[in-house]
Amino acid sequence: xxxxxxxxxxxxxxxxxxxxxxxxxxxxxxxxxxxxxxxxxxxxxxxxxxxxxxxxxxxxxxxx
Numbered sequence: 001x002x003x004x005x006x007x008x009x010x011x012x013x014x015x016x017x018x019x020x021x022x023x024x025x026x027x028x029x030x031x032x033x034x035x036x037x038x039x040x041x042x043x044x045x046x047x048x049x050x051x052x053x054x055x056x057x058x059x060x061x062x063x064x
Contacts, residue, residue: 006061006063010058023048026043026046
């Protein structure tokens with residue numbers, strides 16, 4: 001059986017941390033920024049972790 005290929009789209013969006021959590025950037029921070037509050041825009045700059053319910057799917061996409 002051949003090896004599973006990494007999904008390149010997932011590889012560009014997610015990073016594994018040292019404790020094997022999956023780090024991601026937040027959405028909705030790239031355009032239409034005049035309608036968003038400063039607090040909201042500031043929080044969108046920060047990275048976040050993938051929800052525990054989604055980690056299995058994302059790890060499968062990243063497995064090579």
